[in-house]
Amino acid sequence: xxxxxxxxxxxxxxxxxxxxxxxxxxxxxxxxxxxxxxxxxxxxxxxxxxxxxxxxxxxxxxxxxxxxxxxxxxxxxxxxxxxxxxxxxxxxxxxxxxxxxxxxxxxxxxxxxxxxxxxxxxxxxxxxxxxxxxxxxxxxxxxxxxxxxxxxxxxxxxxxxxxxxxxxxxxxxxxxxxxxxxxxxxxxxxxxxxxxxxxxxxxxxxxxxxxxxxxxxxxxxxxxxxxxxxxxxxxxxxxxxxxxxxxxxxxxxxxxxxxxxxxxxxxxxxxxxxxxxxxxxxxxxxxxxxxxxxxxxxxxxxxxxxxxxxxxxxxxxxxxxxxxxxxxxxxxxxxxxxxxxxxxxxxxxxxxxxxxxxxxxxxxxxxxxxxxxxxxxxxxxxxxxxxxxxxxxxxxxxxxxxxxxxxxxxxxxxxxxxxxxxxxxxxxxxxxxxxxxxxxxxxxxxxxxxxxxxxxxxxxxxxxxxxxxxxxxxxxxxxxxxxxxxxxxxxxxxxxxxxxxxxxxxxxxxxxxx
Numbered sequence: 106x107x108x109x110x111x112x113x114x115x116x117x118x119x120x121x122x123x124x125x126x127x128x129x130x131x132x133x134x135x136x137x138x139x140x141x142x143x144x145x146x147x148x149x150x151x152x153x154x155x156x157x158x159x160x161x162x163x164x165x166x167x168x169x170x171x172x173x174x175x176x177x178x179x180x181x182x183x184x185x186x187x188x189x190x191x192x193x194x195x196x197x198x199x200x201x202x203x204x205x206x207x208x209x210x211x212x213x214x215x216x217x218x219x220x221x222x223x224x225x226x227x228x229x230x231x232x233x234x235x236x237x238x239x240x241x242x243x244x245x246x247x248x249x250x251x252x253x254x255x256x257x258x259x260x261x262x263x264x265x266x267x268x269x270x271x272x273x274x275x276x277x278x279x280x281x282x283x284x285x286x287x288x289x290x291x292x293x294x295x296x297x298x299x300x301x302x303x304x305x306x307x308x309x310x311x312x313x314x315x316x317x318x319x320x321x322x323x324x325x326x327x328x329x330x331x332x333x334x335x336x337x338x339x340x341x342x343x344x345x346x347x348x349x350x351x352x353x354x355x356x357x358x359x360x361x362x363x364x365x366x367x368x369x370x371x372x373x374x375x376x377x378x379x380x381x382x383x384x385x386x387x388x389x390x391x392x393x394x395x396x397x398x399x400x401x402x403x404x405x406x407x408x409x410x411x412x413x414x415x416x417x418x419x420x421x422x423x424x425x426x427x428x429x430x431x432x433x434x435x436x437x438x439x440x441x442x443x444x445x446x447x448x449x450x451x452x453x454x455x456x457x458x459x460x461x462x463x464x465x466x467x468x469x470x471x472x473x474x475x476x477x478x479x480x481x482x483x484x485x486x487x488x489x490x491x492x493x494x495x496x497x498x499x500x501x502x503x504x505x506x507x508x509x510x511x512x513x514x515x516x517x518x519x520x521x522x523x524x525x526x527x528x529x530x531x532x533x534x535x536x537x538x539x540x541x542x543x544x545x546x547x548x549x550x551x552x553x554x555x556x557x558x559x560x561x562x563x564x565x566x567x568x569x570x571x572x573x574x575x576x577x578x579x580x581x582x583x584x585x586x587x588x589x590x591x592x593x594x595x596x597x598x599x600x601x602x603x604x605x606x607x608x609x610x611x612x613x614x615x616x617x618x619x
Contacts, residue, residue, distance in 0.1 A: 114161075114165075114168075115161065115351075117156075117349070117350065117351045117352055118161050118164070118165050118351060120349065121154050121165060121349035121351065122165060122168065122169065124152065124349055125152060125154075125169060125321055126172075128150045128152060128319060128321075129173070129296065129319065130142070131144075131150075132144055132194065132295055132296060132318065132319050133194055134173060134176055134178055134194055134295075134296070135176060136169075136172045136173070136176055139172075139175055139176045139177075140176055140177060141176060141177050141178070141194055144194075149318035149319055150318075150319055150320070150347070151314070151319075151320045151321075151322065151343060151347060152320070152321045152322070152343075152347055152348075152349065153302070153321075153322040153323075153324060153340035153343055153347060153348045153349070154166075154321060154322070154323050154324075154349045154351065155323075155324055155325070155326050155340065155348055155349070155350050155351065156325065156350060156351030156352065157325055157326075157327050157367070157368065157371075158325060158327075158364055158367050158368075158570075158574040159361070159364045159367075159368075160351035160352065161351055162300075162323045162324075162325075162351060163209070163212065163300070163323075165323075165351070166198070166209075166214065166298055166300060166323050167209075167212055167213065167214050169298065169321075170196070170198060170214050170298065173196050173296065174196075177194070178193075178194045178195065178196045178295075178296070179193050179194065179195045179196070180195075180196055180197075180198075180215055180267075181195050181196065181197045181222070181294055182197075182215045182217050182267065182268070194295045194296070195294040195295045195296065196294075196295065196296045196297070196298070197217065197222050197294055197296075197297050197298070197317075198214055198215065198216040198217070198297075198298045198300070199216065199217060199218065199219050199222055199297055199298065199299045199300070199313075200216050200217075200218060200219070200299070200300045200301055200536065201218070201219055201301055201304040201305065201309075201468075201536050202218065202301070202304075202466070202468055202469065202489070202536040202537060203218055203464050203466070203469050203470070203487060203488065203489035203490045204469075204470060204488060204489040204536060204537040204538070205300060205301045205489075205536040205537065206218050206300075206489060207488075207489030207490075208489075208538055209300060210491075215267055216300065217491075218464075218466065219299075219309060219312075219313070220461045220462060220466050221462055222290065222294075222297075222316065223289065223290055223312060223316070224287045224288065224289055224290065224458050224461070224462050225287065225288060225290050226284045226286075226287055226462070227284065227285050227286045227287065227288055228283055228284060228285070229282070229283050229284075229285050231248060231249070232248070232273060232278065232282065232283035233283075234246035234248060235248060235251075235256070235259060235272075235273060235276070236269045236273075236283075239259065239260065239263045239269060239272055240269070251276060251277075251278075255276040255277055256276060258275045258276055258277075259272040259273060259275050259276040260272070261275070262275035268491055270283075270284075270491060270492050271491065271492075274492070286459070287458040287459055287462045288458075289458075290316060293315070293316050293317070293318070294316055294317055295317065295318060295319060296317060296319045296320075296321070297313055297316070297317035297319070297320045297321070298321050298323065299313065299320060299321070299322050299323065300323045301323070301324065301325075301535070301536040302322035302323055302324035302338075302339065302340060303324040303325050303326070303328040303329075303330065303338050303340075303535070304328075304331060304535050304536050305322070305331070305338075305339045306331045306339070307339060309339075310339045322339070322340050324338065324340055325574075326338065326340075326341075327370075327371075327567070327570050328535055328567070328570070328571050329531070329532055329535060329559070329567050329568070329571050330559070330560065337560070361393075362387040362390070362391045362393055362394050363393060363394065363573060363574075363576050363580050364574075365387070366380075366383060366384060366387060366394070366573055366580070367570050367573045367574050369383055370566045370569055370570050370573075375566075376553075377549070377550055377553035377565060380569070381546065381582075381584075384396065384582045388582070392579075393578065393579050393580065394579075394580050394582065395579060395580065395581045395582065396582055396584065397543070397581045397582060397583045397584065398583075398584060398585050398587065399583065399585055399587035399588055399589045400421065400424075400543060400545070400583050400587065400588045400589065401543065401581065401589050402424075402425050402428045402429065402588055402589055402590065402591045403589075403591050403592055403593060404541055404543055404581070405421075405425050405441070405527040405528065405543070406439060406440075406441060406527070406595055407441065407472075407539070407599075408539035408540070408541055408542060408543070409441065409443075409526055409527055409528050409529040409534070409543075410527070410528040410529075410543045410544075410545050410583070411528075411529065411530075411531050411534050411542060411543065411544050411545065411572045411575065412528055412529070412530060412531065412545045412548045413530065413531060413545075413548035413549060413551065413552050413568055414530075414548050414551065415530065416506070417528070417545060417547075417548050418528045418529065418530060419504045419505065419506050420506055421527065421528040421545070421588070422503070422504070422525045422527045422528050423505065423506060424588045425527040425528070425588070426440075426503075426525075426527075428588055428590055428591055429591055429594065429595050431595075433512060434512075434514060435514050436473045436483075436501065436514050437473075437595045438473060438474055438475050438595065438596065438597050439472060439473065439595035439596045439597050440472070440473045440525070440527075440595060441470065441471070441472055441473075441525070441526035441527055442470075442471040442472070442473055442485070442501065442523040442524065442525060442526045443468065443469070443470060443471070443523060443524050443525070443526040443529060443533065444465050444466060444467055444468060444469040444470075444471060444521055444522070444523055445467065445502070445522040445523060445524045446467045446521075446522050447460050447461065447465065447467075447520070447521055447522070448500055448519055448520065448521075448522050449519050449520070460497060460520070460521050463487070463490070463492065463495055464487035464489075464490035464492075464493070464495070465487065465495075465497065465521045468533055468536075469487055469488070469489075469490075470487075470488040470489070470526055470537065471485045471486065471487055471488065471523065471526070472485060472486040472488065472597065472600060473485055473501075474486055474494075474597055474600075477496045477497075478496070481498050481499065481520070482496055482497065482498055482499065483496070483497065483499040483501065484496045485497070485499075486597070486600045493600075497520060497521050498519065498520030498521070499520050499521055499522075499523060500513065500519075500520055500521070500522045500523070501513060501514050501522075501523045502522065502523065502524055503524075503525050504524070504525070528545075531568050531571050531572045532571075534571065534572065534575050535571055537575060538575050538576070538577050539575060539576065539577065540576075540577045540578045540579065541576065541578065541579045541581060542572070542573075542575045542576035542577075542579070542580055542581065543581040543583050544569070544572040544573065544580065544581065544582055544583065545583050546582055546583055546584050547583075547584070547585075547586060548568075549565050549568055549569050549572075550565075552564050552565040552568055553565040
C-alpha cells in the first residue's frame with residue numbers, strides 16, 4: 106500500500122488515495138517515495154472520486170495536491186506558466202466556476218477555472234521577466250519604470266500568495282499593463298484534478314482530456330446533472346473500477362445539523378412534510394438552522410435566494426429592488442448580477458477569450474460597482490476571481506413578472522450579458538457556497554407536489570440536497586412568500602476595491618463593440 110500523508114484518513118479515503126497514487130506512478134509521479142520517475146508512453150486515465158457532502162473529497166484533494174507538490178510536480182495555476190522543461194510534470198487543480206475555485210484557494214489549494222487552463226495569458230516580454238524571476242527561472246531583473254522597492258513589494262507578495270498577477274499588481278501594475286491577450290493552450294499538461302465535476306458536460310470533459318492524460322474527477326452524485334445531460338453526469342459512464350466512492354461522512358458531520366438534514370434526504374420513505382418538520386426541529390436546537398418566516402433582503406445582496414421556478418426568481422428580484430429603492434432605469438452600486446454568457450459573434454473569438462479568462466464565464470457572480478467611463482461599459486467585482494475588479498462592455502437584463510422583454514439598464518451592442526443575481530435557480534447555484542444560504546421552501550413544496558423525478562430520485566430531494574449543501578455556516582429555510590425590509594442600504598464598502606480597475610482591452614467602442 107502506498108504511503109499516506111500524515112493525516113487521519115478513513116478507510117475509503119486511504120483506498121482512493123492509493124488508487125490515485127497507482128495511476129500517477131504510471132505518469133512518472135511517485136507519491137510513495139516523493140519523486141519523479143520516467144513516464145510510460147501512451148499511459149492515461151480518468152478516475153472519479155465520488156461522495157456526498159462531508160465525505161472528505163476536498164480534504165483528499167488537498168492532501169493529494171500537497172503530495173504531488175512535495176514530489177516535485179509543477180503546479181500550473183492559470184495566471185502564469187513558465188517555460189516548459191522536458192523533465193517536469195505538471196498538475197492543475199480546476200473548478201467549473203470562479204466561486205468553486207475560490208473555495209479551494211481559501212483552503213490552500215491554488216485552484217483555477219477550466220477556462221483559465223484552456224486559454225493561457227500572453228505576457229508583455231518586459232514584465233514576463235518579473236514573472237520568470239518570481240517563479241525562480243531567472244535572476245532578479247531590472248525593469249524600466251519600476252523601482253527596486255516595487256520589485257521588493259512584488260517579491261514579498263509572491264512569498265505570501267503564489268499569484269503572478271497579484272504580485273505584479275503589488276508592484277503597481279494593472280492587468281492591461283502586463284497581459285496583452287489570451288491564446289488557446291498549445292502545450293498539454295500532465296495531471297488535472299477537477300472539483301465539482303458533477304457540473305461538467307461532455308464537451309468540457311473532451312476538452313480536458315485533450316490537455317490532461319490523467320484526470321481525477323471529484324464529484325457529488327447526489328447533485329443535479331447539467332441541464333443538457335438528461336439527468337446523467339460525466340462520471341456515470343465510467344466503469345465501476347474507475348470510480349472510488351467515499352461513504353464515511355467527515356467535516357464535523359456528527360455535529361452539523363445542515364449536513365444531517367442533507368443526508369436525511371437519502372431516506373426513500375421521507376415525505377416533504379416530514380422533512381420540513383425535521384428542519385423546524387433542527388432550528389429549535391441549533392442556530393445554524395433558521396426557520397424563517399420571510400426572505401432577508403439584506404442577505405440577498407451577497408448570497409442569492411435559491412429557488413426552483415423562474416417565476417419565483419423574477420418576483421423575488423423585483424421585490425428586492427423595490428425594498429432597496431432601486432430606480433427602474435438604473436442599477437445601484439452593490440446590486441448583485443449573474444453572468445449569462447458572452448454575446449459576441451465568432452469573428453470576435455479573441456475578445457470572448459479575454460472576457461472568459463478574466464472571470465466572466467456563464468454563471469459567474471458579480472457585484473455592480475457603477476457605470477464605466479464609456480457608454481455601455483460597467484465597473485464590477487467578479488466574486489471569487491483572483492483579479493476581481495474589471496470594467497467591460499455589458500448587456501444587463503432585469504426581467505419583470507408577466508413581461509416577455511426584460512428591462513435593460515446597460516446595453517452595449519456586444520459584450521458580457523448579465524441577469525440580476527438577488528435570486529438564482531438551484532441549478533445555477535451548484536459549485537457555489539455562501540456563509541448564509543436562504544432556501545425558498547414553497548418552491549420545493551411545489552416540486553414535491555409535481556411528483557417529478559430525476560435519475561430515479563424525487564426532484565424535490567435533489568433540489569433540497571443541492572440547496573442545503575450550499576450553506577457553509579447557516580441555513581435559512583424560508584417558509585413564506587414575504588420579504589423583510591433591509592436594515593442597511595446597498596453599498597460596496599465590503600468589497601476590496603483596487604486603485605485602478607482593469608479595463609478589458611479590445612472591447613472599446615471604436616471597435617464597434619458598444
